[in-house]
Amino acid sequence: MTRAAEPETGPSTATSGAAGKPFAASAGERARRLAGAAFAALVGLFLLAPVLVTIASSLTTTSYVTFPPKGLTLHWYAELLNRPEFLDSFLLSIGVAAGAAVVSTALGLAAGLAIHRYPFPGKSVLDRLFSSAFAVPTIVLGIGLLQWYAQLGMASSPLTLLLAHLVLTVPYTVRLVLAGLAGLDRSAELAAAGLGAKAPRVFWHVTLPAVRGPLIAGAFFALITSFDDLTIALFVVTTDMQTLPVRIFNYLQYNYDPTVTAVGTVMVLFAAVAVVIIERVVGVAHLFGADPED
């Protein structure tokens, strides 16, 4: 670089014009930070508003839904108990969800171990299927399952619903288990084995603790996914066998009263418990592919 610089590139031009103007770093910085916080608060409000509104309007004393609620009452929750069809649906949903949680956790553990540890034909295809299955349109899957079940002559039952939900939940449990195993130092297992532990003991004392968090999180995620599913269920259920979301969806077509907000609130509370547990054991963000360093 020669010193005979073109005048416009000289550093004096770069700075001299501004030298007299003091840089109001702190004030500008504070304004920017405030704007950022305000924006984030708005986004947070946008994200939480529908739930807050649902919960609040379930407490209204009016016979129509309104926000903000007028007065405070638990009347609509009591009303729920007088509606056996909601209770039936709740029991059906929770039963199917619990089944889906248990089965997909077991399948996820087995498949996760297989993919992480053993070579077998088609392994990479399987891995890729598991990481892409969550992006498949559920509406298309629903109608596919409807026609496939009909082809097989399988009548609607809680079992067919549970099986359908496995497609939604197993990819997540597999991914969670794989993430847990990736964090497990294989040499810890070898060290345990080297110290004389037999294979089942190594599995129980070293391998399993490493994936315990992912398993619990996977189970609860499967539970709420199945419990909340509407799209698949719409194709698989019958009028005699309606899950809670289907029941609400159908009820909404003809009614507009706070009973639904009360049911919705119950479902939110249900999900909240699951979310707290997931957050405690692995962190919710991991379910949706956030970087593990977060």
Next chain:
Amino acid sequence: MTAGTDTVGDKSAPTGTDTATRAGSTRGRLVLKGIHKALGGKEVVRGIDLTMEPGEFLTLLGPSGCGKSTTLNMVAGHLLPDSGVVEVDGRDITRLPANRRAMGMVFQSYALFPHMTVAENIAFGLRMRKVGAALRRRRAAEALELVGLDGMGERYPRQLSGGQRQRTALARALIVEPDLLLLDEPFSNLDAQLRVRLREEVAALQRRVGTTTILVTHDQDEALAVSDRIAVMAEGTIHQLDAPETVYLRPATDFVAQFVGEVNVLDGIAAGAAADGHRCRIGDSHLVTATPVGTAPGDGEAVRLYVRPEAVRVLAVPGKGRPASAATPDPASTSTRTAAEPGLPGTVEATRFLGTRVRCVVATAAGRVEATLPFGSAVPGLGEEVFCAWRPQHASLTARP
């Protein structure tokens, strides 16, 4: 070869004075006055005062967390000091944002823009200064040539080796003809051999273009090898600011002595000035000579001496042990003690062969003294009685803390 063995020669005068004569070094005079900065509730820079002459190469040397990078970032404009003034060529730039300063900075990670070619990276600063495309291309080509990357302009950073990335970062920083060149641990991501080669290249380049340069590093070899002056920092303050030779041979504090290489620490009592330094009594009766750092201590004051192992000569005691230095190639290192020379008697406790050198441990009245004997020296035998001596200008003397 460490820089230390180099400097235990006779060219003991600081070389910082010749910087003013460097080509084109008329601007880039940096002054820091009373800089303080707290980060995360902890005061990491606690009063830095510093003046750099145009064209000077100064190194901020210290362990991690000593505030050296924070100081550099305040010079660059990425951090605002809590108090104090940053001046370049007499202009106060303390509150000037980074993009309106003219600082060329090379980051530890090089911070090359991965989505731009090498040429685009290098020309980025010119582009920000609205330089036309044709001129930009020409200047980028010149800059590439300057750092020895001719023809690599169309590559992307990920296609370069570590050394090439480093040179790209250097070219990108220099193309804007900055007031100062700021190097933030630029060699730490390179392997040992490349590190040595590149630091020589950077030093040579700096001498050629004459840009005032600050290097931040925790590597004392690096600091000694390339700097005109070194500021040794710890806990947010400068412990010593001197030419490399001075910092190495006459450390001002315990911290400097111990951070910059190995050192013998000897405690004694000041015993009056002499023509070649300051006399100092160690134990009951042994007199040694050293050069005081700062004000000379008064007689009888408790003092501390720092002597580098390379500066210690192990001398045979006349009439004892083997005959004096029959086959010694370097009489300066191992020879017989002359009668007038002060020195510290002791017994050889251990000798260790270190390849290019021999390490000799001598038990004296002031504790163990370690000496590094150059290759080919006669090695004293275990248990032999010897004298440890050094040139007064190779030992520093401070008031005992």
Next chain:
Amino acid sequence: MAATARVAHGPALTPDGPTPAPGVSRPVKERGPWRTGLLLASPAIAVLALLFIAPLFMLVYNSFRTQAGDPTLHNYTRFLGDSFYRDVLWHTLWIGALTTLGCLVVGYPFAVYLRGRSPRARNYLSLVLLSPLLISMVTRAYGWLVLLGPKGPIADGFHAVGLDAPKMLYNDTAVVVGMVHVMLAYMVLPLMGSLDRIDPALTPAAKGLGASGWTCFWRITVPLSLPGMLAGSLIVFSLTVSSFVTPAILGGPTVKLMPYFVYTEATSNLNWPYAAAIGFVLIVVTTVLTAVYARLLRGRGGKEVFA
């Protein structure tokens, strides 16, 4: 478990051998591990094969049949030949595009904001971000019904300042708002991943070379977060065009999209082959569009970013 046992005993049997952990370092060639792997994976493979791949094949097969089961192309010619259904397709893609754009506009600044927060704050904000996905879509959509309704709080706000509230329910706006609400997390998480991978020294480096804050943002941050934008957009678009429940509740009778016709053909009209054909068209069009979008974005000098 046979293979696990062999691995476990490997080191014990050869304590002084040159390969200290033969079970790991040596690629296992015996057939045992194969069998163990397949055995462990088989239930999951069965789920995918019997409940995912088979139904999709069934769907494609049926779409080329008449209701009586004879081979035909009629379902496709009917769909593509009818301007009503073509409009439905355009409308669906339009809603998908609007939702993707909405997610980008809201999600990008949000991701940038999250990037600068402490891990703790990030965690809480991520939880808020993900909350719509964890709540029943019925509840969620119902909440919007109340919020956007003519007597809802937003309408009240308009009235309070003396304005007529615009119609906010049962139109495209309602659907897009509801969809952005659900899909935002799918946009923000990949964006955060992309932003986190950017060397934090790049912005100071650009500033030091004379770039202003805006220039840094447009020339450094935005190009380097393209992969996250791409991934987020693809997921949001694909999931939006195939959503059924939110458009069904918030769109009312005027916004009828592809999934709605899949549903009504299958359940009300009981024309399964036609429902299958609509579903398949949806998948094909989505796949082609996302591939084109990905190609365009990568082509735009983004090659190095995606490398």
